[in-house]
Amino acid sequence: MLLGPALLLSxxxxxxxxxxxxxxxxxxxxxxxxxxxxxxxxxxxxxxATVHGFGGQVMVFFVMxxxxxxxxxxxxxMLAIFRHIRxxxxxxxxxxxx
Amino acid sequence: xxxxxxYVLGGFAVASALLTISQRNPVPAxxxxxxxxxxxxxxxxxxHAQFIAAIQVLVYAGAVMVLFLFVIMLLNLGxxxxxxxxxxxxxxxxxxxxxxxxxxxxxxxxxxxxxxLAGWEGTVKGSPFDVLPGGLAVQSADxxxxxxxxxxxxxxxxxxxxxxxxxxxxxxxxxxxxxxAKRRL
Numbered sequence: 001m002l003l004g005p006a007l008l009l010s011x012x013x014x015x016x017x018x019x020x021x022x023x024x025x026x027x028x029x030x031x032x033x034x035x036x037x038x039x040x041x042x043x044x045x046x047x048x049a050t051v052h053g054f055g056g057q058v059m060v061f062f063v064m065x066x067x068x069x070x071x072x073x074x075x076x077x078m079l080a081i082f083r084h085i086r087x088x089x090x091x092x093x094x095x096x097x098x
Numbered sequence: 099x100x101x102x103x104x105y106v107l108g109g110f111a112v113a114s115a116l117l118t119i120s121q122r123n124p125v126p127a128x129x130x131x132x133x134x135x136x137x138x139x140x141x142x143x144x145x146h147a148q149f150i151a152a153i154q155v156l157v158y159a160g161a162v163m164v165l166f167l168f169v170i171m172l173l174n175l176g177x178x179x180x181x182x183x184x185x186x187x188x189x190x191x192x193x194x195x196x197x198x199x200x201x202x203x204x205x206x207x208x209x210x211x212x213x214x215l216a217g218w219e220g221t222v223k224g225s226p227f228d229v230l231p232g233g234l235a236v237q238s239a240d241x242x243x244x245x246x247x248x249x250x251x252x253x254x255x256x257x258x259x260x261x262x263x264x265x266x267x268x269x270x271x272x273x274x275x276x277x278x279a280k281r282r283l
Binding site for chain 2: 002004005006007008009011012013014015016017018019020022023024025026028029031032033035036039042043046047049050053054055057058060061062064065066067068069070071072073075076077078079080082083088089090
């Protein structure tokens with residue numbers, strides 16, 4: 001029975017993603033950390049699908065679709081920002097900072 | 099045997115994820131994320147989700163990560179001195195991560211038996227087997243003959259409307275990405 005270890009692994013991967021969002025400043029690496037968090041949640045969906053039926057696997061399907069859409073739009077926004085300020089470092093994206 | 103393979107792949111996934119967030123240059127970070135994704139695909143196979151494992155490799159490792167690498171190379175990143183925040187952020191990150199892991203592990207206490215003991219059994223309406231279609235994944239995969247059919251049946255019956263909305267979402271994302279990335283319309 002791999003449900004418990006799989007859920008623990010999912011929690012650990014999610015927290016590594018959160019830690020990455022906190023310690024990095026490169027916006028594209030932040031996107032990768034968000035993908036890592038989405039993958040961790042997918043793992044918990046798949047693990048629970050072994051007990052509760054295929055609804056979990058269908059949810060993974062939808063999460064992957066949303067992640068692909070998010071990556072496409074997010075990277076397009078990064079391209080647009082890079083064209084304006086020639087950087088994707090978050091310390092240079094401070095227009096709204098007080 | 100399955101447990102050994104699971105722990106090897108899990109350790110590999112955690113190590114790759116740690117390398118993803120600690121690599122200074124974004125290109126190795128993206129490649130370590132690909133390695134995490136492959137390890138997770140292996141774990142999906144162990145959890146009887148073969149089709150999800152296949153689309154994990156095709157969609158994430160094949161499409162999304164190629165998009166990431168393409169943008170990193172298009173923007174010519176990785177020449178800067180590095181973007182990792184100074185030490186105080188590391189303590190904050192470790193504290194948040196430990197807090198979330200602690201909270202999630204603490205959820206182990208909340209089982210149906212514990213809820214019934216606390217007098218909460220009235221709020222749990224029916225078993226999860228009624229909410230989510232299908233029973234034990236392995237059993238329904240066996241009864242339907244293969245894993246793709248057993249995934250396709252709920253996808254195209256119970257979840258047909260969300261599936262169709264997904265296609266609109268993808269169209270909107272494709273149009274939006276083109277509009278945002280184009281220099282001028």
